[in-house]
Amino acid sequence: MEIKISKCAPSCSACDTAFEHEQKVHSLVVMADDALARKDYCAKCFGDKQPDTVFCAWNVRYTDPKVLEAERQEAFSPLRRLFYDMATTTERLDLAQAYLAAQLLRRQRVFRQIKESEENEGSERVALFLDRAGNRLIEARDLNFTYTELDEARVQLMERLQALEAPPQEAGEDATETPQQSEQVEDNVQNATS
Numbered sequence: 001m002e003i004k005i006s007k008c009a010p011s012c013s014a015c016d017t018a019f020e021h022e023q024k025v026h027s028l029v030v031m032a033d034d035a036l037a038r039k040d041y042c043a044k045c046f047g048d049k050q051p052d053t054v055f056c057a058w059n060v061r062y063t064d065p066k067v068l069e070a071e072r073q074e075a076f077s078p079l080r081r082l083f084y085d086m087a088t089t090t091e092r093l094d095l096a097q098a099y100l101a102a103q104l105l106r107r108q109r110v111f112r113q114i115k116e117s118e119e120n121e122g123s124e125r126v127a128l129f130l131d132r133a134g135n136r137l138i139e140a141r142d143l144n145f146t147y148t149e150l151d152e153a154r155v156q157l158m159e160r161l162q163a164l165e166a167p168p169q170e171a172g173e174d175a176t177e178t179p180q181q182s183e184q185v186e187d188n189v190q191n192a193t194s
Contacts, residue, residue, distance in 0.1 A: 005029060005038055008025055008063075010062075013040055013041055015044070017042055019062040019064075020062070021063065021067040022061050022063070023042070024059055024061060024062075025059065025060050026041045026046040026057070026059055027041075027058050027059070027060055028040075028041070028056070028057045029055040029056050030054055031053045078165055079105060079108075080133070081164070082097070082157070082161065082164070083101035083102055083105060083140075084138075086098035087138065087139070093149065093156065096143075096150055096152075096153035097153045099127075099142050099145065100157055101157060102129060102138075103140075105129075106129065110131070111129040111131055112130045112132060113127055113128070114129060114137070115127075116128070124142060124143045124144060125141070125142040125144075127139065127142070
């Protein structure tokens with residue numbers, strides 16, 4: 001017999017009350033029509049009695065996918081904020097930083113690339129992205145940046161990210177960044193330029 005157990009239901013199988021994020025849920029696998037079926041119950045509906053058809057039982061914490069997605073998007077918000085700030089300017093260096101930020105966000109699956117096209121007789125490429133956090137379409141422009149421009153943009157983007165992500169330092173306190181943190185940001189930005 002093949003056993004497939006579905007994910008936790010978003011609501012109680014008995015009273016149909018929606019579960020809240022991190023709520024304790026009582027789950028049962030029961031025999032129904034010669035097959036196994038999962039049933040999830042709130043504490044009020046679970047009770048002490050379990051039917052004879054119970055195959056197994058366990059407790060879980062319900063995780064709301066919307067809350068998890070919001071938390072995941074919040075982790076990328078400094079980079080997203082930087083992208084939106086720089087994408088609206090006309091400065092070439094800011095546009096290069098916006099292009100690198102868009103590529104990083106694409107690799108982190110925050111942005112999804114829809115299409116890329118050439119404009120102005122091939123002098124620039126425009127990448128159209130979907131920002132998954134807000135279902136917003138945005139553009140990132142590659143003005144045929146030179147390697148030197150992209151490298152300078154990478155350095156400045158890293159500095160801006162570190163300034164946003166670092167907690168404010170108290171007077172007299174040394175700023176200590178672990179080598180691992182610095183290398184990870186550096187690697188991500190360098191990979192975006194590749």
